[in-house]
Amino acid sequence: MILRGPTVVKSITFYTNKKKYGPFGDEQGVPFSSGSKDGIIVGFHGRKGWFVESIGVHVLEGKLSLPRPSYDVTNKTDIRISEVRPWGGDGGKPWDDGVFSGVKKIFLTRGEAIYSIQLEYDRNGQSMWSVKHGANKEGTCHVVLYIFHYLLALTYILVFSVLCKLQHRNAVQFEYPHETLSCISGYYGSVAGDECKKAIKSLTFYTNRGRYGPYGEETGIYFTSTKTEGKIVGFHGRAACYLYAIGVHLQHWSTDRVEQGTIKTMLNKIFT
16 A cells, blocks of 8 residues: 655745745655746735645735935935855755844744744834844754654654754844844854754844843853844745854944934944
8 A cells, every 4th residue: 555645845945036945855756836927926825734735825916116214313324235244054054034123032942052043123113033043943843743744643743842942932022112132143163963063052142232141051152143233134044953053134333423423333244
């Protein structure tokens, strides 16, 4: 007897007005595409069970001009982007939340390293959540799920519950907008069972009011984001089973004067 599972989404590739991201997954089975009409994707829908079984999009059609992100300055600005080599490992897949008005809350799961990070941002007065960057303990749950999807579903649930108990969860809440995140620091190093890959071991967060952390074990190689005055307005990095690397989008003000006395605002993309 041959057991066949449900039809699921095997691979996804994303296209923007600038470039292509992916493919993520194995390009096997029946290909599909959302279409080539002018417009932007503004939402997703589909079906899910143990896996993503189908996916669709909401498209706002027409040639549209995308609004520029809003920054906390009212004067004329000179925006510059610089990218610095990341601190951490090179495992997993890259992710980038983009640029927001500020950071309101941070959720971490951790054990022998930081397993995942999820963030609540503010954008012009509205809260926006990032996806969870990273996974549960060692990705074991995904392997068990794939192999024993039908026969050992109950076993998977029990194992998953035990593994979750081994994790520590931390919620870091800032008194935004009066409290702003200005710097992060931490350590990265090898993880048990895989000495070749380095992951983020510990994170500490600094605001204009104080320090939060450290969260995790301060062992390995130390890093810090910046000593420049300013605020963090976004995160990016690499993640899979662990948070392998992390960086920040930093908005800071220099003392340089530009025409008519306006303040030069610089937006840096920094991998820490």
